[in-house]
Amino acid sequence: xxxxxxxxxxxxxxxxxxxxxxxxxxxxxxxxxxxxxxxxxxxxxxxxxxxxxxxxxxxxxxxxxxxxxxxxxxxxxxxxxxxxxxxxxxxxxxxxxxxxxxxxxxxxxxxxxxxxxxxxxxxxxxxxxxxxxxxxxxxxxxxxxxxxxxxxxxxxxxxxxxxxxxxxxxxxxxxxxxxxxxxxxxxxxxxxxxxxxxxxxxxxxxxxxxxxxxxxxxxxxxxxxxxxxxxxxxxxxxxxxxxxxxxxxxxxxxxxxxxxxxxxxxxxxxxxxxxxxxxxxxxxxxxxxxxxxxxxxxxxxxxxxxxxxxxxxxxxxxxxxxxxxxxxxxxxxxxxxxxxxxxxxxxxxxxxxxxxxxxxxxxxxxxxxxxx
Amino acid sequence: xxxxxxxxxxxxxxxxxxxxxxxxxxxxxxxxxxxxxxxxxxxxxxxxxxxxxxxxxxxxxxxxxxxxxxxxxxxxxxxxxxxxxxxxxxxxxxxxxxxxxxxxxxxxxxxxxxxxxxxxxxxxxxxxxxxxxxxxxxxxxxxxxxxxxxxxxxxxxxxxxxxxxxxxxxxxxxxxxxxxxxxxxxxxxxxxxxxxxxxxxxxxxxxxxxxxxxxxxxxxxxxxxxxxxxxxxxxxxxxxxxxxxxxxxxxxxxxxxxxxxxxx
Numbered sequence: 001x002x003x004x005x006x007x008x009x010x011x012x013x014x015x016x017x018x019x020x021x022x023x024x025x026x027x028x029x030x031x032x033x034x035x036x037x038x039x040x041x042x043x044x045x046x047x048x049x050x051x052x053x054x055x056x057x058x059x060x061x062x063x064x065x066x067x068x069x070x071x072x073x074x075x076x077x078x079x080x081x082x083x084x085x086x087x088x089x090x091x092x093x094x095x096x097x098x099x100x101x102x103x104x105x106x107x108x109x110x111x112x113x114x115x116x117x118x119x120x121x122x123x124x125x126x127x128x129x130x131x132x133x134x135x136x137x138x139x140x141x142x143x144x145x146x147x148x149x150x151x152x153x154x155x156x157x158x159x160x161x162x163x164x165x166x167x168x169x170x171x172x173x174x175x176x177x178x179x180x181x182x183x184x185x186x187x188x189x190x191x192x193x194x195x196x197x198x199x200x201x202x203x204x205x206x207x208x209x210x211x212x213x214x215x216x217x218x219x220x221x222x223x224x225x226x227x228x229x230x231x232x233x234x235x236x237x238x239x240x241x242x243x244x245x246x247x248x249x250x251x252x253x254x255x256x257x258x259x260x261x262x263x264x265x266x267x268x269x270x271x272x273x274x275x276x277x278x279x280x281x282x283x284x285x286x287x288x289x290x291x292x293x294x295x296x297x298x299x300x301x302x303x304x305x306x307x308x309x310x311x312x313x314x315x316x317x318x319x320x321x322x323x324x325x326x327x328x329x330x331x332x333x334x335x336x337x338x339x340x341x342x343x344x345x346x347x348x349x350x351x352x353x354x355x356x357x358x359x360x361x362x363x364x365x366x367x368x369x370x371x372x
Numbered sequence: 373x374x375x376x377x378x379x380x381x382x383x384x385x386x387x388x389x390x391x392x393x394x395x396x397x398x399x400x401x402x403x404x405x406x407x408x409x410x411x412x413x414x415x416x417x418x419x420x421x422x423x424x425x426x427x428x429x430x431x432x433x434x435x436x437x438x439x440x441x442x443x444x445x446x447x448x449x450x451x452x453x454x455x456x457x458x459x460x461x462x463x464x465x466x467x468x469x470x471x472x473x474x475x476x477x478x479x480x481x482x483x484x485x486x487x488x489x490x491x492x493x494x495x496x497x498x499x500x501x502x503x504x505x506x507x508x509x510x511x512x513x514x515x516x517x518x519x520x521x522x523x524x525x526x527x528x529x530x531x532x533x534x535x536x537x538x539x540x541x542x543x544x545x546x547x548x549x550x551x552x553x554x555x556x557x558x559x560x561x562x563x564x565x566x567x568x569x570x571x572x573x574x575x576x577x578x579x580x581x582x583x584x585x586x587x588x589x590x591x592x593x594x595x596x597x598x599x600x601x602x603x604x605x606x607x608x609x610x611x612x613x614x615x616x617x618x619x620x621x622x623x624x625x626x627x628x629x630x631x632x633x634x635x636x
Contacts, residue, residue, distance in 0.1 A: 071592075090564035091571055093591030094612060100588060107560045115561065261417070261595060265575060 012041075012052040030054055061124040062116070063362055064109045065354030066159075067172055068092075068101060068130045070199035070248075075108045076351045077116065080124075082183075082359065086112045087351070097149040098158075106162035123165050127358035128155055129172035129350045131200055133217040139169045142217045146236060168361045172196065173220065173308075174211050175353025176343070177204025180306045182356055185344040191302040194343075195222060195293060196350070197285075197318075198309035199248040199264070205300060223247070225292045242292045246285040246311075254281055268314045279317055286318040290325025297330045297338050308343030308350075315342060388451060390415055390579050391436065391467065391548050396445030398431055405431040407603045408445070413548055418570060418580045420590040420611070423600035424623050429583045430472070432600065433552040436581060437469035438462030468541035469550040474533055476540075478526035482518060483507045485525055486540045510539045513572075531562025538569060549573055550581045555589050567593050587619045599623055 016026040030052070033039040041052045062085070067074040071094060077086040088108060092101065105128075113123055132147035134140070139156025141147060155169040177186075177194030186192040192206040201223030205212040212219045223243040224236050231240020244250060248264050255262055258277055262270075271278035293305055305326070311318055319342060327337040343349050389412035398406040405428045413419055413436070423429045434440035435447075438456030446453050449465060456462045459469065476485050487503050494502075507521045518532050525533060534554060541549055551570070555563045570593045573580050584590055590597070597609040599622035607622040621627035 088561060088564055089568060090560075091567045091592035093588060093616070095615065096592075097616075104560060108564065111559055111561045263575075269575075 012054055015054055061122045061362070062113065062118055063124055063355055063358035064113075064126045064163075065351045065356075065358055066105050066109065066126060066128045067175070067350040067354055068105070068128070069172070069350075070094075070131055073101065073105055073108070074347075074351045075105060075112060076348075076355055077109075077112050078355045078359070080359065080362070082355065084352075084355070085116055087348070088112060095148045098153040098155075101150075102153075102155065102158050103162070106159060109163060120164070123163065124362040125358040126159060126163060126165055126167045127175070127354035127356070127361065128159060128167060128169045129175040129354045130155060130169065131172050131202060133221060134169050134171050135217045136168075136170055136213055139167065143236070166361050168357045170211070170353075170357060171202060171204065171217060171220070172350045172353075173202030174204040174213070175351075175357065176202075176308050176345075176349040177206050177220070177306075177353070178211055178356055179345055179349045179353035180308065180343055181206045181209070183345065183352060184349060185306045185341050186304050189303040191300060192304055192306065193293070193296055193300060193302040194220075194306045194308060195289065196309040197246060197289065197307060197311040201243045201246055201289075201309075203296070205302075207300075222292050222296060225295060227288055227291055242288060245288040251281050251285060264310050265313075268311070271314055271317050282311070282314050282317045283321050285311065286321035287325050289318070290322040291329065293322065293340070294326045294329035297326060301333075302338060304339045304341065306341055306343055308346070310347070312342045313346070389413055389448070390450060392448040392451075393435065393442075394446045394448060396435055396442040396447070398428075398435060398440055398442050400431075404603050406435065406442070409600075409603075409605055411436075411598060411605070413579045413581055415547065415579050416574060416577050417595045418574050418582060418593050420594035420597050421581065421583045421600060422585060422587050422590060422597060422619060422623060423606075424585065426602075427600040427623070428603040429585070429600055430552055431603075433469060433471070433550050433581070433583045436548070437467055437550045439469070439471075463544065463546065466547040467550070468544075468546035468548070470534070470537045470541050470552065470554065472553045472556065474537040476525045476533060476537055479524060481524050482511075482521040482528075482536055485536055486510070486543065488540075490543075506543075507539070510542060511535065513576075529562060530558045531565040534558070534562065534566055535569065538573075542573075546578070548579045548581065550583070552583045553585075554582065555584060555586055563589060585623075587616060587623070591616065591619075601625055 012026055012030060013023060016023045030039055030041065034041055039054055041054055062077050062079055065076045071092055073090045073092050075088050076084050078084045113120060130141065130147065132150060133142045135142040140154045141150050141152055144151045156167045160167045173194060173196035176196050177192060180186045180194055181192045190208060194204045196202040203220040203222035205220045224234065224238060224241045226240050227242050227245055228240035232244045233239055234241035234244045251267065252262055255267065255277060267278045267281065271282050307319060319340060323340045326340055330338065345352055391413040393409055393411040396406055396409045409432065421429055421432060431440060435442050438459045438461055447456060483503050486507050491498050504521055511518055518528065525536060554566050558566065567589065570580055570582060582590055582594065591611065594611040597611055597614055597619060598605060599607040599619060601623060609618065
């Protein structure tokens, strides 16, 4: 059951391989669960042979994933087999407020459920990612000043009241880390470090398949690792944080006098077209990221470092210099240098992670009809 | 009003204005809808015009897009004075507009709406194949989710109709696209679609003028704000630095227009 849930859909033969059960046993279990209405099978072919595709039945309900970025909101709906059924992005104002943002998210979720011809009760759980440290036990934003207008907001309570479903909140980079570990570039790796480099910089750590939250959700906040003790003051109140070197306002500010008003996407596009100034900005950002990532690697020694967020779309222009610095600054290992790769899920990583925790919540609370 | 513009735009706005209004006034009988309005529109930028009801927003949209001729003042395209006699003339000069009512024909399908009045022909016949292909191409670029281009427009949702209206405005790739109240009467999903669309237009290098009283929607995509109040420009702001309260104050007149460039 959990094998099907984690992979979305797979054939009966693959299911046997994954669970280590014999094909006949799997076939019996699948038959039983299909008649109980938990699984859904459809004929398909796999390497030219007839096979039975196994998915969770749609009538088990829906889950929603919500990702608040610094400048955008993304909402996705999936069924119990992690099949994404609807996905919608929406730009948000700079310094958007918690009250209007959460209300918009709730409205968007409700309208999207309706657009799938589903009833509101079919929504089993909602996972939410926000770009600030979150105390996952209380569902509150755990810091002050990191996300203006959201300090101390109890995201869980507000959304749960609007939507009438269980809500799980986590830091967006944590959710990205979880998604890349389960479905993306870090699948099959243990000890995964994920860096989300967008308007701000966040990070997430997955050890033994579980997210590391720390005492109150600040674990993995790599954006606030000190790069320069005498550097500029950061929005968090410290000096010389990684974010004061690679945050979007800083990168765009460096280009303002020569290139005018640009967005991050403009910078990436121009760098790929060969604009020297934009390339230089991304090159330097890669080096700074490398310094912070190397420190992290020396502490945690992850198998893989995944770089996500909008800046990762720059590809090797950013990752090349980052990799070089990481290699230089980590303790040489007989296992060779740590792998540094771009996110595979791209901009969808965080929302996929939000869907995954929503599904976990639904499974735990028993709404799926079975405990997984 | 001074002479031809050696203009110096505030802040880091590099290029000269594509389209500029200088000292524009417009009266409807005794009503002074616009009074001495200056406005610059730049490539690759979203300019948001906000204002209360009756602040002159729609009139301004009309003047920019050639639907109204100003009673006083001048329009400059790439720095050269022009007179826009009609929306059609504005279109040929690269200015397209999507008005509040969208002006679509409900009984016609998407392709017919897009090419109404300037159909592609092959000999004496309409070249349906080319038009349909162009329609799909255009809708694809806009990331539209229209089920079929042969569907009558009345069967489409509010957001989809908006996309069709925008697609029609984009035929002939205009440099300036003006939207008058694009998110009024739309649900949240459609609003999201329209805002995404505006972002995409900006990325493609169009100058976009958004006119609305919904400041929150505009804040999501705008680069620059101009606040209209009782027909006059009540303030100009950099979208990165301005808060909702500042806009509201300028719209209602709670704050005096002190931030206006005084160097003219």
